[in-house]
Amino acid sequence: MAEPAPILSLKAVAKSFGSFIAVDHIDLDIAEGEFFTVVGPSGSGKTTLLRMIAGMEQPSSGDILLRGERINDVPANKRPTCMVFQSLALFPHRTVGENIEFSLKIKGERKDKRKARALELMDLLRLPQSYYGKNVLKCSGGERQRVALARALAYDPQILFFDEPLSAIDSKLRKTLEKELKDIHRETKKTFVYITHSLEEAMVMSDRIGVMRAGKLVQVGTPQEIYSTPNTRFVSEFIGDVNVIAVDVANDGSLNSASLGAKLKPPTLPSGMASGHLVIRPEFIRFVTDSSMADNTVTGRLYNEYALGSRIQYQVRVGEAVFVVEKLRQQAFTGRLDDIVTIGWDAVDSILVTD
Numbered sequence: 495m496a497e498p499a500p501i502l503s504l505k506a507v508a509k510s511f512g513s514f515i516a517v518d519h520i521d522l523d524i525a526e527g528e529f530f531t532v533v534g535p536s537g538s539g540k541t542t543l544l545r546m547i548a549g550m551e552q553p554s555s556g557d558i559l560l561r562g563e564r565i566n567d568v569p570a571n572k573r574p575t576c577m578v579f580q581s582l583a584l585f586p587h588r589t590v591g592e593n594i595e596f597s598l599k600i601k602g603e604r605k606d607k608r609k610a611r612a613l614e615l616m617d618l619l620r621l622p623q624s625y626y627g628k629n630v631l632k633c634s635g636g637e638r639q640r641v642a643l644a645r646a647l648a649y650d651p652q653i654l655f656f657d658e659p660l661s662a663i664d665s666k667l668r669k670t671l672e673k674e675l676k677d678i679h680r681e682t683k684k685t686f687v688y689i690t691h692s693l694e695e696a697m698v699m700s701d702r703i704g705v706m707r708a709g710k711l712v713q714v715g716t717p718q719e720i721y722s723t724p725n726t727r728f729v730s731e732f733i734g735d736v737n738v739i740a741v742d743v744a745n746d747g748s749l750n751s752a753s754l755g756a757k758l759k760p761p762t763l764p765s766g767m768a769s770g771h772l773v774i775r776p777e778f779i780r781f782v783t784d785s786s787m788a789d790n791t792v793t794g795r796l797y798n799e800y801a802l803g804s805r806i807q808y809q810v811r812v813g814e815a816v817f818v819v820e821k822l823r824q825q826a827f828t829g830r831l832d833d834i835v836t837i838g839w840d841a842v843d844s845i846l847v848t849d
Contacts, residue, residue, distance in 0.1 A: 499562060501526040501685050502547065502653060507556035509542050516542040518709035519556065524687060529679050531688040531696040534706030535732070541657065543706070544689045548655045549573050560652075576651035580658045582642040584630050590616070590641050591626040597649040615644040618681065620674070636667045643675075647682065656688040660695060672698045693733055697721070705729050721775075727849045730773045735807070735818050737779065739772040741846075753814045759789045759841045770846050776807065776820035778843035781827050781835055788838025792817070796833045810837055 500523035509517040517539045524530045532540045545551040547558055549570030557564050565573060584593050594615055595608040603611075613623050619640040625633070630641055639659060646654055660668045676699045679686050690696055696703045697717045704714045705728075713720060713729050724730035727738060741749040741758065749758040749772060758772065785791045794812030806826050808819040819837055821827060829835055 498526065500524055501528075501561060502687070503557075503559040503562075504547070505557040505559065507543075507546060507553045507558060509539075509546060509551065510554045515709050517546070517553075520711050522704065522711060522714070524685065526685055527683050529676070529686045529688065529699055529701045530704065531690060531700040531702075532704045532706055532711075533690055533693060533696040533732075535691060538706040539709040540689050540691075540706045544655055544657055544687070547687065548575060548577050550577075574652040575655060576646040576649045576653075577655045577657060578642050578646050578659050580661055582638055582659070584638060584642055584645070586631055588630060589627050590621065590630055590633065593630050593641050594644045594648050596645060611648055612644070615647055618647075618678065619644050635663055636671060639663070639671055640674075643678065647684075651684070653685045653687060656686065658690050661690070661692070668695075675699055697733075705732060723845060724773065724847060726847050727771045727773070730771075730845070730847055735776050735820070737774045737776065737817050739774075739815065740769075741772050742769045743767055754792055754812060756790075756792060761841050761844050761846060764846060767846065767848075770848050773845040773847055774839050774843065776818040779817060779819045779837050779839045780821075781819070781829070782838045783836065785836070785838070789841040790844075791836055791838035793834060793836045796827075796829050796831055796835050798831065799827075810835060812837075 502524040504520050504522040506519045506521060507517060508515065508519045520543065532543060534540045542551065546553050549568060553566060558566055560573070585596070591609065591612045594612040598608040598611060613626065616623055616625065621637065621640050621644070630638060633641065642659070660671055663671065672695055688699065700717055702714060702716055703720050704711045705720065706712065707728055713725050720729065721733050724733060730736050731738060739751050740753060741751050743763060744750050744757070747760070747763060749760045751758055760772070780788065782788055782791060792812045794810045794817065796808060797811045798809040800807045804823055806821055806823055808827060810817040810819060817837060
């Protein structure tokens, strides 16, 4: 059975500002109903990319297709899409209901139908119906986020775009809203395209993630693929805590690490690789008492430990290298700081990447 055609396609889309290339020839297909997140550091081009696909910037070259139709020259207000901004852009002197109903009023919907739709969306977004007549400025930050999303959904767009809408919210509320956004996506079955610099947001909510660097999409995949099989050192380090060891491939297929002064057993070697970086996630490293207990072992000093709620993270210094080891609290290591310890990992739990 053939895959359904994507709702949104980018074909060699690029954007330059003078000699500066902000977005560098990106190809991407987004499926209908998908929650797709673009994540990257500041200056990577993700906001410029979003502005182009939302119709607020025109590409310097390439094509943007909505259901197969080229929309490069279609302005934002003529597209069946809607943006939720970081600033929210709510009308400050209007009520919650008036904000939500705005697009319906512009369309000429009757007042009773507008109110019925607003109350329906308020229920969906867990806003009390009693808030319908409440001034939006008297709502909390999290409530205003919900109002902004309800207003966008009232427009009934084919695609919702999100420009870092949770970046200015405190950590506890942000975690709540991340889960709620994922629930709302599932319930509405709309296509969400989300921009953030936060890996956590991307990992929690997304069906797929695109990682941007210097105007390019350097990897696209599911959260599990991005986390477990990064294709470069940049992606591996951007997607959470990680141990990265510079290595050279020896003639016998083993890996030489100058920083560790050790020879290591590799995972499957990419064809033709002479040097690169070995990546091991902290949860795959364990404390051992004998070198036979893991494919690769190194000995160092237990330098520090950090309590992270249900997890404990340890720092082990091995020569010039610093390893991060992470365990569930019930599996906590019983050693003391400054103890000499041996840590190890199996070759299958490591990844070889280029830079």
